[in-house]
Amino acid sequence: MNYLDNEFEYAIAFFALSQSCIIKRPYNLFHRKNLYMRTSNVKRSFGNKKTWDTSFVDWFLKFVKEANHSIFNNNKLNKSLNLNAINIDNESKFDLVYIDTPYISEKGSTVDYYGFYHFLEGLLIYDNWEKNIDYKSKHNRLIPKKNVWNDKKLIYKEFDKLFNKFQDSILVVSYRSDGIPSESELKELICQYKTNVKIKKYGNYKYALSKNKKSEELLFIGE
Incomplete structure (x- = not known):
């Protein structure tokens, strides 16, 4: 390839x-x-x-x-990591951490990006692509992988781990008003590590093909 x-x-x-x-x-x-x-x-x-x-x-x-x-020289030493955020070296320090996790709706439905991006995921594992296909499925999907961000029982603990790990940085979390955790629950989780938490709301919006007309874009800022 x-x-x-x-x-x-x-x-x-x-x-x-x-x-x-x-x-x-x-x-x-x-x-x-x-x-x-x-x-x-x-x-x-x-x-x-x-x-x-x-x-x-x-x-x-x-x-x-x-x-x-888009390429430019900012005269600084830059580093790009392809890791689970939880696994980043604890010695690394960041002024600001932006968090945009998969989303669970209030009804418990999730977005499986691994499945939705089947073709691109396949390109990333090109040499072993065929070994990762579920041939028993109707559409030859990729063999599903467990993701804690798609589990409404585990997502609270995962947010807490993330906020705890980066508590020395400014936390900025992008989310939706009708998700799990709820707006108040997510703020409460951030408040365990940040004394000043603001919520910015950007009005109603919906994803492509979504019929949800009440959801608001939220930005939590913890300092």
């Missing part, structure tokens, strides 16, 4: 490929059932038809250009 020897060129190329796949996915999901929507010879008039009709090559080149335009 890797035809680029330069690690920086490879990183930009993989970014461009991933963004191209994401922008062309039907209904914001990588879902085999929707394949017929691309291949059927029928008239289409949905909202992002122009996006679908634009080729992967055009999108790829657009995102390569976007990535290159």
